[in-house]
Amino acid sequence: MSTALQDLATLDRVIHEPARLAIMTVLYALGEADFLYLQRECGLTQGNLSSHLARLEEAGRVKIEKTFKGKYPLTICRLTGNGRRAFETYAQKMRVVGASIS
Amino acid sequence: MASANPVSPVLDAERRSWDYWFVDGLPYLSAGILGLLIAAIFLLVDRYGHTHSPFLIVLVVVMLGFVALVYARLRQTLEWLKSRITYPRTGYVPPPYFTDHSTPPADLVMLNLSGVREKETIAPLLVSEDLRWRLWVALLILPAEPLVGQFIASHALCTLIGCVGGFFAWLLSRKDPRKAWAVLFGLLFAQIYTCDFLSRPHIEGAFYFLAGVGFALALAGAIVLARYLRRNPVARA
Numbered sequence: 094m095s096t097a098l099q100d101l102a103t104l105d106r107v108i109h110e111p112a113r114l115a116i117m118t119v120l121y122a123l124g125e126a127d128f129l130y131l132q133r134e135c136g137l138t139q140g141n142l143s144s145h146l147a148r149l150e151e152a153g154r155v156k157i158e159k160t161f162k163g164k165y166p167l168t169i170c171r172l173t174g175n176g177r178r179a180f181e182t183y184a185q186k187m188r189v190v191g192a193s194i195s
Numbered sequence: 196m197a198s199a200n201p202v203s204p205v206l207d208a209e210r211r212s213w214d215y216w217f218v219d220g221l222p223y224l225s226a227g228i229l230g231l232l233i234a235a236i237f238l239l240v241d242r243y244g245h246t247h248s249p250f251l252i253v254l255v256v257v258m259l260g261f262v263a264l265v266y267a268r269l270r271q272t273l274e275w276l277k278s279r280i281t282y283p284r285t286g287y288v289p290p291p292y293f294t295d296h297s298t299p300p301a302d303l304v305m306l307n308l309s310g311v312r313e314k315e316t317i318a319p320l321l322v323s324e325d326l327r328w329r330l331w332v333a334l335l336i337l338p339a340e341p342l343v344g345q346f347i348a349s350h351a352l353c354t355l356i357g358c359v360g361g362f363f364a365w366l367l368s369r370k371d372p373r374k375a376w377a378v379l380f381g382l383l384f385a386q387i388y389t390c391d392f393l394s395r396p397h398i399e400g401a402f403y404f405l406a407g408v409g410f411a412l413a414l415a416g417a418i419v420l421a422r423y424l425r426r427n428p429v430a431r432a
Contacts, residue, residue, distance in 0.1 A: 115204075121205060122204075123212050124289060126212075126289075127282065127287035129286030129287070130286030131286070134211065162278040162282055163279055164278075165278050165279070165283045165287075169287070
């Protein structure tokens with residue numbers, strides 16, 4: 094197996110799932126976002142988003158914090174340093190694949 | 196970012212978050228109300244200043260203080276409003292370029308002159324499309340107010356032209372609401388310009404023009420807000 098192929102095989106499976114990739118992309122761009130905003134942006138159901146966020150949090154990619162903005166309760170999702178690095182590495186690997194077929 | 200990809204998902208997410216800040220019409224509404232208040236202050240002083248009434252002085256000081264406070268804390272004011280109107284309906288996302296919770300001067304931030312340093316990925320996008328448009332709109336508004344005051348005697352006509360100007364400013368910026376900041380700051384700069392360069396007989400017309408612009412923007416903001424509220428009822432947990 095070549096090194097390039099080995100690189101592909103080591104893709105981060107936590108991020109690679111499409112819904113989680115969408116969540117990570119939004120959080121990478123914005124730094125943080127509310128649960129409701131993420132739900133609307135990614136087009137996911139509440140339960141679906143919850144389970145994907147739990148998976149990302151479990152893997153240390155995302156930090157979830159409950160807070161308030163005025164009287165409005167917020168579930169803020171933030172990308173961790175580890176998550177940011179993992180996303181960049183993932184994007185780098187996918188870029189190589191994309192460049193080879195474009 | 197891969198330059199071959201015309202729409203980068205990361206940039207798209209950033210742009211959508213930018214647009215989200217304006218989607219509820221609150222910035223237009225704020226700009227319009229500020230314009231109306233500034234016009235009212237100057238018209239009050241111009242028309243009744245000679246009376247030296249203590250009530251007038253208190254009223255003008257309170258109004259000026261309010262305008263200064265809202266202008267200086269524009270982001271915070273909008274966030275306060277949004278925490279009650281927008282976030283419960285469509286969720287929270289940090290204001291553009293404020294993920295580090297810094298508070299650079301409001302005018303620089305809103306014109307993207309400081310924020311672009313923080314996010315290099317989006318800087319070329321803003322300079323190429325958005326900043327150019329914003330400056331263009333601001334440059335259109337800037338000379339309009341003193342010119343109207345200088346050449347048109349009828350106050351009603353000045354107000355009407357202001358309304359039309361405000362409507363066009365909204366029309367120009369509504370497809371990409373980030374340009375709304377140019378309208379807001381264009382108005383403010385126009386005030387300074389007007390006070391500095393116009394003689395007293397012409398100054399009233401200029402402020403009627405500003406009142407017209409403020410009214411049109413506030414009306415546009417109120418309509419956008421009403422539509423937003425109708426389309427987005429409060430989300431249930």
